[in-house]
Amino acid sequence: MASAVIDSCLGQAGPLLGPLHFRKSQAVRRGTIRGTVAVARPAGVSLKGSSKAGASAASTRSQGVTRALSPAMVELETASLQISQTPEWKTLEDHVTEIERLHLRDLLRDAARSELLFHEHNKIISDFSRQRVTQKTIELLVNLADRAKLRKKIDAMFNGEKINLTEDRAVLHVALRSPRDKEIYTDGADVVPEVWQVLDKIKDFTDKVRDGTWLGATGQPLTDVVAIGIGGSFLGPLFVHTAMRTEQTAAEQARGRNLRFLANVDPVDVARALNGLKPETTLVVVVSKTFTTAETMLNARTVRTWLTAELGKEAVSKHMVAVSTNLKLVKEFGIDPENAFAFWDWVGGRYSVCSAVGMLPLSLQYGFDIMEQFLMGAHNVDEHFRTAPFEDNIPVMLGLTGVWNTTFLGYPSLAILPYTQALSKLAPHIQQVSMESNGKGVSLDGSKLSFEAGEIDFGEPGTNGQHSFYQLIHQGRVVPCEFIGIVKSQQSVYLKGEVVSNHDELMCNFFAQADALATGKTPVELRAGNVPDSLIPHKTFTGNRPSTSILLPELTAYTVGQILSLYENRIAVQGFIWGINSFDQWGVELGKVLAAKVRSEMNMCRTQDRKVGPSDGFNHSTTKLLNRYLEGKARLLYPEPEDVFPCDLIDADHCRPPSSYV
Numbered sequence: 001m002a003s004a005v006i007d008s009c010l011g012q013a014g015p016l017l018g019p020l021h022f023r024k025s026q027a028v029r030r031g032t033i034r035g036t037v038a039v040a041r042p043a044g045v046s047l048k049g050s051s052k053a054g055a056s057a058a059s060t061r062s063q064g065v066t067r068a069l070s071p072a073m074v075e076l077e078t079a080s081l082q083i084s085q086t087p088e089w090k091t092l093e094d095h096v097t098e099i100e101r102l103h104l105r106d107l108l109r110d111a112a113r114s115e116l117l118f119h120e121h122n123k124i125i126s127d128f129s130r131q132r133v134t135q136k137t138i139e140l141l142v143n144l145a146d147r148a149k150l151r152k153k154i155d156a157m158f159n160g161e162k163i164n165l166t167e168d169r170a171v172l173h174v175a176l177r178s179p180r181d182k183e184i185y186t187d188g189a190d191v192v193p194e195v196w197q198v199l200d201k202i203k204d205f206t207d208k209v210r211d212g213t214w215l216g217a218t219g220q221p222l223t224d225v226v227a228i229g230i231g232g233s234f235l236g237p238l239f240v241h242t243a244m245r246t247e248q249t250a251a252e253q254a255r256g257r258n259l260r261f262l263a264n265v266d267p268v269d270v271a272r273a274l275n276g277l278k279p280e281t282t283l284v285v286v287v288s289k290t291f292t293t294a295e296t297m298l299n300a301r302t303v304r305t306w307l308t309a310e311l312g313k314e315a316v317s318k319h320m321v322a323v324s325t326n327l328k329l330v331k332e333f334g335i336d337p338e339n340a341f342a343f344w345d346w347v348g349g350r351y352s353v354c355s356a357v358g359m360l361p362l363s364l365q366y367g368f369d370i371m372e373q374f375l376m377g378a379h380n381v382d383e384h385f386r387t388a389p390f391e392d393n394i395p396v397m398l399g400l401t402g403v404w405n406t407t408f409l410g411y412p413s414l415a416i417l418p419y420t421q422a423l424s425k426l427a428p429h430i431q432q433v434s435m436e437s438n439g440k441g442v443s444l445d446g447s448k449l450s451f452e453a454g455e456i457d458f459g460e461p462g463t464n465g466q467h468s469f470y471q472l473i474h475q476g477r478v479v480p481c482e483f484i485g486i487v488k489s490q491q492s493v494y495l496k497g498e499v500v501s502n503h504d505e506l507m508c509n510f511f512a513q514a515d516a517l518a519t520g521k522t523p524v525e526l527r528a529g530n531v532p533d534s535l536i537p538h539k540t541f542t543g544n545r546p547s548t549s550i551l552l553p554e555l556t557a558y559t560v561g562q563i564l565s566l567y568e569n570r571i572a573v574q575g576f577i578w579g580i581n582s583f584d585q586w587g588v589e590l591g592k593v594l595a596a597k598v599r600s601e602m603n604m605c606r607t608q609d610r611k612v613g614p615s616d617g618f619n620h621s622t623t624k625l626l627n628r629y630l631e632g633k634a635r636l637l638y639p640e641p642e643d644v645f646p647c648d649l650i651d652a653d654h655c656r657p658p659s660s661y662v
């Protein structure tokens with residue numbers, strides 16, 4: 001049965017290559033690939049008792065309900081079963097040894113190769129020549145993409161198929177930036193009119209706030225906005241805001257206005273977000289897809305109290321609006337549904353910046369027209385992604401080289417290195433999009449992966465990063481890098497008499513770093529430069545460290561949208577090849593459940609006779625640590641000795657009031 005599934009995965013391509021045929025690649029030796037798994041779970045059988053990630057080839061279980069999959073989805077899920085058992089995968093593993101014999105220093109001498117690896121779409125230039133690839137590598141990666149049915153998976157996403165199997169949802173964030181005249185269906189309904197209905201409402205509302213038609217409770221204009229949200233309801237909008245702040249047209253539109261974010265439940269973040277703001281001039285946007293996220297809801301209540309303490313309860317209707325898919329909870333919170341901006345379950349939180357999640361706060365700050373450009377930029381790259389042949393498709397090439405580096409060459413990380421301060425929040429945003437999407441351990445059908453999926457993303461703008469972690473990426477671990485450069489700076493500073501502007505200086509580093517990583521510096525070169533023998537090992541740069549360079553003409557709302565789409569789609573490609581569900585996030589649940597348990601302990605500790613012990617379900621370590629925290633809290637809450645309650649019963653000593661009070 002199991003081999004039948006794998007055979008069907010292999011199709012006409014030939015017999016199953018079992019574990020005996022598996023030649024250990026470098027990645028396997030490094031431990032990146034965990035070994036081979038020859039057994040796939042039989043089609044049509046749901047995983048009992050497993051996480052909700054279990055879905056069979058013929059049905060999917062979600063929230064206890066088994067649903068039939070469409071024939072298209074059965075085909076796609078089957079294509080994802082054990083991609084590592086296919087001949088295309090194994091050919092790539094064998095190809096690693098060929099690549100390991102080559103050095104980028106030599107590969108870069110081949111101008112024809114560089115030309116092949118140089119791509120341009122709508123003024124976005126991407127240069128893959130510093131990746132450890134040859135033309136053959138690209139061909140083999142494209143073969144793997146075909147085996148994984150990448151084209152069909154992309155089409156399924158754009159066509160509103162429910163490719164998020166474990167949540168039985170379509171993945172249609174691309175519809176959020178679709179022109180009005182397009183049609184995109186899911187569940188038999190065209191979603192584009194709904195998208196534009198909300199966008200029109202955003203334009204209408206933000207125009208009114210910006211031109212002073214919509215005033216606060218005391219009749220003052222609302223010039224300051226605090227957007228409360230976390231994760232996908234925060235990181236994308238923060239990335240775009242940070243990118244736009246210094247763009248000339250956007251900055252003019254934002255004159256006299258303030259946009260702040262409140263994400264962390266830490267009271268320090270609350271204090272910082274509200275510092276210097278006045279309730280009379282502040283509009284609060286509560287952003288939460290579910291409207292249940294503990295941190296966001298507590299912050300929303302805190303800020304509501306801050307508002308109403310000064311302005312009275314009625315002020316909420318003028319000073320608080322919401323973005324959510326859960327309009328029922330918005331209403332229960334006390335926000336008028338008229339002041340709520342909807343989105344849909346087919347938009348994942350981390351993919352929601354083009355919905356009202358980003359469009360509302362950002363349009364309040366910069367005006368809707370500028371933000372519409374952002375949507376158009378994202379749509380432009382979506383169309384390129386949907387239609388261009390894989391070899392010329394920038395997001396596909398980014399995704400394929402990502403898979404090559406991570407899974408086959410055994411480099412698990414990616415450094416995102418924009419050479420502009422305006423993109424300083426790109427890496428934190430992509431960290432969530434990539435790591436929450438592709439940090440998975442099972443394939444679409446729920447069977448354990450035989451290799452490591454996902455990528456560890458981090459980054460910092462250049463040149464700051466150069467003075468921080470670049471030492472490691474030059475002489476320590478191999479970390480594939482993505483350099484992003486901009487031709488025209490948002491700020492042109494030319495000092496009289498200086499030929500090289502600040503921006504030129506910045507960009508010198510953009511070019512230099514990629515070459516330093518690729519070519520390195522050999523002992524022979526060092527000796528020729530009279531470096532003493534004792535220092536040669538320390539000053540040697542091995543080079544051969546892969547990177548991609550992306551060059552954009554300028555950084556405007558439009559190109560920020562393009563960058564977003566490049567990354568979102570790159571990450572989808574990786575997930576599609578690895579055969580995982582990039583659109584669920586069950587891994588964030590367990591911590592939330594345990595936090596709820598701790599929260600209920602804390603609530604109970606308010607009563608003086610509260611007794612906390614191991615029987616409450618915590619292990620010894622957690623009980624002890626938690627009780628230390630509660631003890632400290634007790635000292636703060638009950639400063640008098642008789643007020644101290646015994647909240648730590650693990651160790652009798654801790655039941656006594658702290659000695660300082662006795």
Ligand SMILES: O=P(O)(O)OC[C@H]1O[C@](O)(CO)[C@@H](O)[C@@H]1O
Pocket residue numbers: 230231232233287288289290291292293296349350436585588
């Ligand atoms: O928008 P919400 O529902 O408040 O969720 C916030 C974030 O929490 C997560 O569920 C992870 O904890 C993210 O996926 C999401 O972006």
